[in-house]
Amino acid sequence: MAIFLGSIADDYTGASDLANTLTKNGLRTVQTVGIPHPSLALPDVDAVVVSLKIRSVPASDAVAAAASAERWLRQRGAGHVLYKICSTFDSTDAGNIGPVTEALSEAAGGGVVLVTPAFPETGRSVYLGHLFVGGQPLNESPLKDHPLNPMHDANLVRVLTRQSRNAVGLIDLTTIAAGPGAVKARLDSFRTAGVTAVIADAIFERDLETLGEVALETPVSTGASGLGLGLARALVRSGRISSGGATTADAIRPVGGLSAIVAGSCSKATLHQLDVAERSMPVLRLDPERLLAGPDEIATAISWAGERISAGPVVIAASAAPETVSRLQSLYGREASGHAIETATSIIAAELVERGVRRLVIAGGETSGAAVDRLAIPAFLIGPEIAPGVPVLRTVGNAQGDMLLALKSGNFGGEDFFTAALAMMH
Ligand SMILES: Nc1ncnc2c1ncn2[C@@H]1O[C@H](COP(=O)(O)OP(=O)(O)OP(=O)(O)O)[C@@H](O)[C@H]1O
Numbered sequence: 001m002a003i004f005l006g007s008i009a010d011d012y013t014g015a016s017d018l019a020n021t022l023t024k025n026g027l028r029t030v031q032t033v034g035i036p037h038p039s040l041a042l043p044d045v046d047a048v049v050v051s052l053k054i055r056s057v058p059a060s061d062a063v064a065a066a067a068s069a070e071r072w073l074r075q076r077g078a079g080h081v082l083y084k085i086c087s088t089f090d091s092t093d094a095g096n097i098g099p100v101t102e103a104l105s106e107a108a109g110g111g112v113v114l115v116t117p118a119f120p121e122t123g124r125s126v127y128l129g130h131l132f133v134g135g136q137p138l139n140e141s142p143l144k145d146h147p148l149n150p151m152h153d154a155n156l157v158r159v160l161t162r163q164s165r166n167a168v169g170l171i172d173l174t175t176i177a178a179g180p181g182a183v184k185a186r187l188d189s190f191r192t193a194g195v196t197a198v199i200a201d202a203i204f205e206r207d208l209e210t211l212g213e214v215a216l217e218t219p220v221s222t223g224a225s226g227l228g229l230g231l232a233r234a235l236v237r238s239g240r241i242s243s244g245g246a247t248t249a250d251a252i253r254p255v256g257g258l259s260a261i262v263a264g265s266c267s268k269a270t271l272h273q274l275d276v277a278e279r280s281m282p283v284l285r286l287d288p289e290r291l292l293a294g295p296d297e298i299a300t301a302i303s304w305a306g307e308r309i310s311a312g313p314v315v316i317a318a319s320a321a322p323e324t325v326s327r328l329q330s331l332y333g334r335e336a337s338g339h340a341i342e343t344a345t346s347i348i349a350a351e352l353v354e355r356g357v358r359r360l361v362i363a364g365g366e367t368s369g370a371a372v373d374r375l376a377i378p379a380f381l382i383g384p385e386i387a388p389g390v391p392v393l394r395t396v397g398n399a400q401g402d403m404l405l406a407l408k409s410g411n412f413g414g415e416d417f418f419t420a421a422l423a424m425m426h
């Protein structure tokens with residue numbers, strides 16, 4: 001299997017978001033969970049997205065994991081590797097976007113890396129290096145209250161500079177509007193000046209098409225689904241994709257079994273989606289302090305679900321509003337509480353699968369990563385889109401037999417996301 005495009009995603013929901021975009025734009029794509037075991041039979045594809053859980057780990061761990069994935073992708077023919085980051089640039093001053101971008105660039109022989117989290121379909125745009133989320137500057141958006149990496153600066157040149165060893169530049173919208181030639185000329189002048197990463201503005205898909213065309217001629221880029229769209233369209237335009245396009249039909253053959261939703265995302269969107277789900281499904285709100293105190297809350301949740309799940313889908317959520325999250329974090333620490341809750345929600349997800357759940361929706365990137373790891377799912381085929389950035393996924397090589405999952409990024413999906421997702425999973 002030789003692939004055209006490789007991607008390393010810093011979390012699992014982000015990986016499925018990118019895989020969805022690549023599929024929609026004509027690339028046959030598979031999402032693997034980590035580097036797959038050599039015995040795993042993967043389908044013939046144009047692109048592979050390797051999902052890692054490296055958004056919030058120490059930078060040196062993120063670099064090591066990304067470097068191994070890069071080697072694996074290059075060995076399979078990937079001429080370009082996209083480091084898939086969050087469209088809201090979720091990271092801290094210690095990393096991991098800067099360190100991983102620099103390491104991937106060095107592994108590929110150096111050069112300037114285009115970096116943009118723009119994703120117009122979900123309202124993420126970058127102008128003069130500033131990231132806007134649904135019309136609000138990043139630092140005024142709900143991301144200012146993110147439980148793990150609150151974002152307090154919308155100026156991405158500044159944010160990336162704080163995470164990088166080398167200088168960071170900006171390619172502004174005027175240059176991008178002038179076309180690929182102008183962008184390449186600007187990159188050349190940055191290279192001469194010793195800059196190794198540039199934030200690129202992008203508001204419309206046509207900006208990302210220009211950036212994708214330029215990026216495809218370089219070995220590495222860093223961005224969200226918008227840059228994936230640009231790269232996929234450039235590949236298809238180049239005539240290198242001979243498959244006749246991607247289809248998603250095979251991925252949603254019915255799997256039967258029971259269905260459930262597990263949420264650990266505390267985003268504004270997820271909190272509202274949970275309120276709406278409460279009108280049509282039983283929803284259990286976990287007590288985070290009891291979750292941290294020991295296994296009793298998990299046992300309570302499993303038995304609550306056991307009494308209801310044969311009658312229809314159930315929702316189990318750790319999610320809480322920013323004030324509650326801050327209070328818990330001030331008592332137990334940010335990382336410790338996040339990690340303990342992810343562990344608890346992953347155990348709950350695995351217990352539900354043990355009891356016959358085969359259609360599972362998980363809300364939150366870290367939450368999804370922990371649950372997919374516990375379920376030991378090796379890879380996913382990409383099904384149709386439920387909402388921008390969230391496809392139906394079908395497991396590949398799964399010990400429990402085929403399952404359908406949806407891994408929802410915290411901020412994605414309309415208010416009826418949970419019912420919409422289950423309506424597409426049979
Ligand atoms: N009640 C709570 N108090 C404190 N932390 C919580 C609570 N509920 C969940 N968490 C933690 O908050 C974090 C949420 O991160 P997660 O990545 O799952 O969601 P998200 O950031 O909204 O999604 P995404 O990364 O896809 O945008 C997890 O570490 C989770 O364990």
Ligand SMILES: O=C(O)[C@@H](O)C(=O)CO
Pocket residue numbers: 011013014015017018085086087088224225365389409410
């Ligand atoms: O890019 C996004 O916003 C998402 O795919 C994501 O990575 C959230 O975790």
